[in-house]
Amino acid sequence: MRILLTGKNGQVGFELQRALAPLGTVIAVERSECDLESETSLRNAIRGAEPDIIVNPAAYTAVDRAESEVARAHAINAVAPGIIGTEAARRGALVVHYSTDYVFDGAASGWYDEQDAPNPQGVYGESKLAGEKSLAASGARHLIFRTSWVFGVHGANFAKTMLRLAAERDELKIVADQIGAPTSAALIADVTAHAIRKIQSDRNGSPDGIYHLAAGGETSWHAYARHIIETARRAGLPIRVAADAILPIATAEYPTPACRPANSRLNTAKLQKTFGLILPHWQRGLDHVLQQITRG
Ligand SMILES: NC(=O)c1ccc[n+]([C@@H]2O[C@H](COP(=O)([O-])OP(=O)(O)OC[C@H]3O[C@@H](n4cnc5c(N)ncnc54)[C@H](OP(=O)(O)O)[C@@H]3O)[C@@H](O)[C@H]2O)c1
Incomplete structure (x- = not known):
């Protein structure tokens, strides 16, 4: 089996x-x-690789910058998944693609199901929703995993930003009225591999389409930041900010170019049932990543 992996x-x-x-x-x-x-670059890469499966985590992920780079965000997040889909459909290849909690407006009080109506509040969310649609319309076999609050050892993310700021500052103000589930890149990758294996061995059993893929549990950015910083402090990392100086603030006190959903909770029951998986609590994945970071 040949797998083309972007990004x-x-x-x-x-x-x-x-x-x-x-x-x-x-x-x-x-x-x-x-x-x-x-x-041209995208079609050439796919034709050159001759893949049976295309896995596409590449995306324009700068949520705030997208508000002023609308065309770029649209080309990468909305148009490219459709091109990948048409190339895959020609070859009979499967496409695995990723989307986001930001397709929702966050106004719901519960957990978002796959069939809940999207209503993105910014350019990034709009472009990712358009990408879901362009891939679905391509006719390719596809899985779209909508995930949330991604972190990992490799790359830039909130957890690493908190570790840096906690070492530099005496006080931190963190938004406490947005809730979601921090999800490790490793979990997303492992679920992807499991789903591909299942779909290859059981062609009729795992239907195409959108699946919510997020770690278990929920938290706010503020509680998440406290957990990161206190874990790092216990591990002996240089932490300057005191525990009681990590202050909760409202979204309105931290204006950003893009609106973010207040409620990012994704119901993952469909994915767990379809693929026979359990999605562990977000702290499991985070503690594992923090161990890797703190042990250098
Ligand atoms: N990060 C989150 O919190 C989050 C939340 C929900 C959903 N998601 C979704 O999850 C997926 C993976 O996100 P991530 O956190 O792994 O993103 P990431 O760390 O920002 O990585 C994005 C990758 O896409 C590549 N890329 C950007 N523009 C490209 C282009 N024009 N052509 C080819 N590659 C390009 C980047 O390459 P360079 O290194 O060259 O820039 C980078 O390797 C994305 O679909 C994202 O929308 C992410």
């Missing part, structure tokens, strides 16, 4: 290099070898 240096792409390796020949490419902003 190999992103958080999820990096972990996918490891998780996909036992499944077959992984052709892992970065932007210089397969630029999602260029239709």
